[in-house]
Amino acid sequence: MASVAAGAEAAPGVVPRKRRFMERRSWIALLIFLPPSLILFTVFVVLPMIDAATFSFFNWNGYGPITDFVGFKNYDDVLTHRNFGTAVRNSLIVVAVSLLIQLPLAMWCAIALSERSVNINVLRTIFFLPFMLAEVAAGLIWKFVYDGNYGLLPIIGDTIGVEMPFVLADKFWVIPAIMLVITWKYFGFHMMIFIAGLQSIPSEVVEAARLDGVKKWQIVRHIKIPMIRSAIVISVFFAITGALQLFDIIIPLTNGGPSHTSHTIVTFLYQFGILRMKLGFGGAVSVLLFIACVVVALAYRRVLFRVEQT
């Protein structure tokens, strides 16, 4: 209240004094507004990444001083770890399946569901439902579906006369099984992005093409898809970064098994870095993952920039 009174006195007075007064005030505002987010972000997001880089050059078990400098040995250990290659390969498979199966499926559904004249909000909601579900719950639901004794898969196998393997315990089938779950879980999200993009296309454009006798799928191919390029670029970006941080859904499904064949980069980090408290090793994995993410993000910015230019 006191400050308001002081302001009222200053207001009719000389202009420069008033300005200086306001400047001081805006500094007070900045001191209230900025530190909470900056401190939290620095302490819990930025510093841990710097720590990870530091740890990665030491052999440290988490207690006492960090002294045992080992150079690049941790990186060497990670890169030559027999399961690291599998983890990277699996993460790349997730990217490939997302781009080649999930996004086209999402696009197919989005094209149908973005038609304004069709009132099928129910379907949209249904398709988006798995995305809202916690990964852990989705993983457990599908663990049941795949269960070799009581699940749905063996029953479907029986009806078509095929002996189904215990897919989650099978070194070959476990990856396709996980990919199906990932498609189930995430295609609705990409579909929503595409729908938002498709609905932002001015209807006159489509209408004009239609009056000119352009066929429906030609409109889709030559007008609609090119016009939502930026939505597609964003979808691709989310698919890639999502694949790089896949964790929650793997733990309930397979926990990385059988024989460590279904690890992703983050479950690998959890299994071999966190659970065994190998900070140097875990730090090296973190740094490699960080570099991968930054490369993807920078490449994405370039692509996005090019898309906006054209």
Add this chain to the structure above:
Amino acid sequence: MATAKKRRAPVSPLQWLTLLVVAAFVLVPFYTTALGGFKEIGELRVNPFGFPASWDPVRFVEILGGPRYFSSLWNSFLIAAGTVVLSTLVASMTAFALAHIKFFGSKFILGYLMLGLLFPAATGILPLFIKMRDLGMLDSQWGIVLVQVAFSVSFSVLLFHNFFKELPKELIDAARMDNCGYVRIYWYVTLPLCLPIIATVGVFNFVGSWNSFLLPLIVLNSEAKYTWPLGIMQFQGQFGSDWPRILAFLTLSIMPAIAFFLLAQRYVISGLTGGAVKG
């Protein structure tokens, strides 16, 4: 006339067919999960898709009466609510300062906070664990809240900042002319105007916190503080392949989230796609 009508039909039969197949693909796991809680274990094998022989809710009653269900949901709710309130405040304050107060370095600070969008939070999880241990935040719900707020700062500030920039400048200027300080402008002018974006950011962070697994997994030790994803993993570990019991627990655990989603759908979707598609 017939051809005109035909051309106007926007969705072809083939599309309808695939949509229905996909809908079945999405719904069947939910459907069997919901019914599985009512079935005996042998019944799962012989009668997977039909209705259960009896609608006896014995397992559901047992879970609802047990110690775990409500306490784990309540823990998750407390953490999610704390995260939403704090992150909304913190992020909107920062975004307000960056959007409306001119000062040297504001662009730099925005860029610094946006670094968080470059890499997923899981990347630094191991050093984060050490940091929380050194700060005495292990096994603490407040610890999880603070870290989740830190994780969400980048995206929340981005959404708020985009929104604040669109507000008419005259409004802020008028308030300034009336000798209203920035803190009061923020609280009495800007916040009431940005309820839609608060809802979007809030719902987004709530869902993220409600579903989060990795962070509580490494931070929480005592069972009394377990959030529901931890609780359900523990339940599953304990009952192995007693699927009817696990499915009943699953059904009860995901029901609040599904109900919430159906109510708040609009905000969830605008949060996810709004930030994305504009760019």
